Amino acid sequence: METVRVGLGERSYDILIGPGLLGRAGGLIGPYLPRPFAAIVTDETVAGIHLEPLRAALAAEGIASEAVILPPGEATKSMANVTLVVERLLGLKVERDDLVIALGGGVIGDLAGFAAAILRRGVGFVQVPTTLLAQVDSSVGGKTGVNSPHGKNLIGAFHQPRLVLADIDILATLPPREFLAGYAEVVKYGLLGDAAFFDWLEAHGSALRDGDTLARLHAVRRSCEMKADIVARDEHERGDRALLNLGHTFGHALEAATGYSARLLHGEGVAIGMALAFEVSARMGLCAQEAPSRVAAHLAAMGMKHRLADIPGDLPDAEGLIALMGQDKKVRQGRLTFILVRGIGQAFVTREADMAVVRAVLGEGLAAR
Ligand SMILES: NC(=O)c1ccc[n+]([C@@H]2O[C@H](COP(=O)([O-])OP(=O)(O)OC[C@H]3O[C@@H](n4cnc5c(N)ncnc54)[C@H](O)[C@@H]3O)[C@@H](O)[C@H]2O)c1
Ligand SMILES: O=C(O)C(=O)C[C@@H](O)[C@H](O)[C@H](O)COP(=O)(O)O
Ligand SMILES: [Zn+2]
Numbered sequence: 071m072e073t074v075r076v077g078l079g080e081r082s083y084d085i086l087i088g089p090g091l092l093g094r095a096g097g098l099i100g101p102y103l104p105r106p107f108a109a110i111v112t113d114e115t116v117a118g119i120h121l122e123p124l125r126a127a128l129a130a131e132g133i134a135s136e137a138v139i140l141p142p143g144e145a146t147k148s149m150a151n152v153t154l155v156v157e158r159l160l161g162l163k164v165e166r167d168d169l170v171i172a173l174g175g176g177v178i179g180d181l182a183g184f185a186a187a188i189l190r191r192g193v194g195f196v197q198v199p200t201t202l203l204a205q206v207d208s209s210v211g212g213k214t215g216v217n218s219p220h221g222k223n224l225i226g227a228f229h230q231p232r233l234v235l236a237d238i239d240i241l242a243t244l245p246p247r248e249f250l251a252g253y254a255e256v257v258k259y260g261l262l263g264d265a266a267f268f269d270w271l272e273a274h275g276s277a278l279r280d281g282d283t284l285a286r287l288h289a290v291r292r293s294c295e296m297k298a299d300i301v302a303r304d305e306h307e308r309g310d311r312a313l314l315n316l317g318h319t320f321g322h323a324l325e326a327a328t329g330y331s332a333r334l335l336h337g338e339g340v341a342i343g344m345a346l347a348f349e350v351s352a353r354m355g356l357c358a359q360e361a362p363s364r365v366a367a368h369l370a371a372m373g374m375k376h377r378l379a380d381i382p383g384d385l386p387d388a389e390g391l392i393a394l395m396g397q398d399k400k401v402r403q404g405r406l407t408f409i410l411v412r413g414i415g416q417a418f419v420t421r422e423a424d425m426a427v428v429r430a431v432l433g434e435g436l437a438a439r
Contacts, residue, residue: 072287074294076210077302081230085210085294089283091237092123092198096131099196102232104167106133108196109159111182112173113142116200119243124173124198135171136162140178144330147177147216149225155185169194169232175201175248176208176336180223183214187229197234201244202252202286203337205236206259206293211301211314217330221397222322228306236294238286249279250374251337254317254344256289259296261344261365262316265415267292268368275372312400312419316409317343323394324378327386338375345369345376346431351410353427361413378435385439388432392425 071088086098099108108128112121117139125135138158140146159170172182172195179197186195197209215226241249253275260268271278271289278285297314304311321339328334348362369376378385386394392406400407408423 072291074291074298076230076298078230078305083230083232083234085234085236085298087205087236087238087287087290087294089237089239089287091235092120092240093127095124095127095198095235096129096133098235099128099169099171099233100131100133102194102196103133103169105165106131108133108135108169108171109162109164110135110137110171110173111140111155111178111185112137113140113146113175113178115142116174116178120173120200120240124171140181142177143332144177144217144325144336147181147330149216149218151181152185152188152216155181156189159185159189164189164193166190166193169196171196171198172209172231173198173200175199175204179204179208180214180226181216183212183229183231184216184226187214187227192229194232195229197231199234199236200240202241202249202290203255204252205238205241205290206252207255207297207314209234209236210294210297211311212305221326221394222330224397224399236290238283238290241286242281246279248335250372251335251341253279253372254337254341254369254374256293257365257368258314258316258340258344259293261348261411261414262313262409262417263296263415264292265413267296268414272368275368279372309419312407313409313417315400316411316417317341317345317347319343319395319398319400319406319408320346320391322398323391324381324385326394326397327391328381328383333383334375334381338380341369341374341376342378342380346378346435347408347410349431350408350423350427351412353431354410354424357411357413357416361411364414377438378432379439381439385436388429388436391432392429
């Protein structure tokens with residue numbers, strides 16, 4: 071088992087990464103519980119595979135548990151479900167000092183974390199991420215929340231978990247499409263700040279995809295190290311943390327345009343958004359033209375969606391997509407913020423993107439559909 075520490079003063083916590091952690095959950099979570107009880111929030115798909123092993127591991131250490139089970143999918147991340155979860159947790163008499171366990175992907179982690187943040191004005195929670203995306207990204211850093219009809223993640227709170235348990239073995243049951251969507255956020259770390267990690271992913275991405283445990287362990291650990299470092303520097307996204315949003319200004323607009331449906335998973339939108347951010351950067355003369363080609367080549371080699379043409383069904387035109395970006399949380403004084411690049415591993419945050427270039431890149435991508 072490896073440990074990555076998120077250094078946030080009195081809100082610091084450990085990310086434990088390794089195989090077989092779910093079976094040890096009772097022993098690992100027990101020390102954080104004031105009484106032998108935990109409430110678990112999960113979704114139907116994850117519950118069918120991993121809930122009973124978790125409950126058995128807790129019971130083995132004398133910890134009783136109750137579960138709240140939601141439907142799977144991005145549409146679950148709504149205020150209606152926050153209300154439902156909070157009311158169920160209150161019904162279970164979850165106390166201020168109890169812990170909520172989020173067992174699932176980013177949808178469950180974001181929603182359960184937000185429910186914990188507002189329950190009795192804040193109870194603690196533990197992340198047990200079950201997707202690659204959640205292990206490398208959403209379970210770390212304390213961004214919790216849900217979508218609004220106005221846009222992605224617009225309602226939420228910063229609420230750090232007390233502990234993250236990333237069991238690598240759990241990824242064995244993840245469908246390939248979900249694995250690749252999570253892999254987009256892994257690639258993001260290389261592209262935003264670690265060119266050597268991107269080199270490593272080019273060499274080992276297929277082994278990782280095909281189930282190599284050591285490769286998965288390395289990718290999850292390196293991703294968590296990078297995220298922990300950025301979050302410790304800028305917990306509330308006043309500056310550098312926005313680097314973690316590489317590809318997301320585009321990606322979130324695409325998710326809104328596809329109705330938060332199975333047409334486009336979050337990670338798929340991020341992969342396409344990163345390819346667009348690299349293309350915009352090259353056209354603005356910020357980076358060499360080889361950079362977007364290299365990014366697109368790796369995403370394609372992994373079998374990932376990486377072009378607007380890869381999204382099924384209708385999409386708004388370029389103006390429509392730019393209008394959707396208007397609700398992005400990084401908008402300041404009406405100006406869009408983009409994460410652009412000077413090369414692989416050299417991302418930066420800017421409000422000076424050339425909107426004519428953005429419009430042209432979107433227009434060409436849409437025309438190729
Ligand atoms: N808070 C953050 O910092 C942050 C970071 C990145 C993404 N996110 C959010 O995360 C969400 C996406 O998360 P996600 O990609 O994990 O999606 P998800 O939570 O919808 O999970 C993907 C699908 O896989 C299923 N699943 C989960 N684990 C499984 C397993 N081990 N075996 C089989 N099936 C399994 C789920 O039931 C679901 O159908 C988005 O809402 C995104 O906005 C948040
Ligand atoms: O942790 C962060 O900060 C991120 O930006 C990570 C992203 O991968 C993630 O999708 C996050 O939820 C996006 O945040 P938002 O503030 O743009 O909604
Ligand atoms: Zn993301």
